[in-house]
Amino acid sequence: MLFSLLVQASVTDFFLDPIVNASTDFINATGLPAVFVLMALESACMPVPSEAIMLFAGFSVSEGELTLFGIVAAGVLGNLVGSWAAWAAGYFARIDLLEKNRLIHLPPRYLKWADDWFERYGDATVFFTRMLPIIRTFISLPAGVARMPFWRFTTLTLLGCIPWVLMLGLIGRSVGDNWEEWRDNLHYIDYAVLAGIVTLAVYLLIRRRGGGGGAEPSVEGADAVEPSSAGGS
Numbered sequence: 001m002l003f004s005l006l007v008q009a010s011v012t013d014f015f016l017d018p019i020v021n022a023s024t025d026f027i028n029a030t031g032l033p034a035v036f037v038l039m040a041l042e043s044a045c046m047p048v049p050s051e052a053i054m055l056f057a058g059f060s061v062s063e064g065e066l067t068l069f070g071i072v073a074a075g076v077l078g079n080l081v082g083s084w085a086a087w088a089a090g091y092f093a094r095i096d097l098l099e100k101n102r103l104i105h106l107p108p109r110y111l112k113w114a115d116d117w118f119e120r121y122g123d124a125t126v127f128f129t130r131m132l133p134i135i136r137t138f139i140s141l142p143a144g145v146a147r148m149p150f151w152r153f154t155t156l157t158l159l160g161c162i163p164w165v166l167m168l169g170l171i172g173r174s175v176g177d178n179w180e181e182w183r184d185n186l187h188y189i190d191y192a193v194l195a196g197i198v199t200l201a202v203y204l205l206i207r208r209r210g211g212g213g214g215a216e217p218s219v220e221g222a223d224a225v226e227p228s229s230a231g232g233s
Contacts, residue, residue, distance in 0.1 A: 043082025058172015075165040090144025118146035130160025
């Protein structure tokens, strides 16, 4: 298990280190606009780590180059704009790609499951996952696919981003030159989140194969009944 984590860390660093270096150079050169752009890319499902961005921005605050309010405002607004882009991609991909495209076509029952999930748990899902590594980057996409109302999505995204961005900014300001060490330590949270995702996926797969065999036809049956009832009316 330890060896697996070490290998994963090495592979992650191999791909992310050049992005982090370019991001810190960008922030050094342009300041708050760079924080805004980078956090927007991160929320638009791009491989730009918010931990590195905001920790380094916090370090810049400790050096007197930026202000805490400035980096938090730029980071939160960037996250919001990037989330809008991902939400829109999911919203329109549902119609033009997921429902009509034969190559990546999803059966209606899966889309209905996503709709039902976001109808029941969408508010909590969007709000709390904005404070979790990895998931926070991609949650806007399924929210768009499930057609979560735009302004509700916007409000929950904004409220969920503030604690995460503020926390990283405060840590970066406090640790100063040690921000890179803290960025490495935060990888362990990434591993915990990944382990949780894998565990949940395995659980759902086992549950589906063990007891979901009879549930699937009932969904299809419900879909088949609707046209007949509509025709009768």
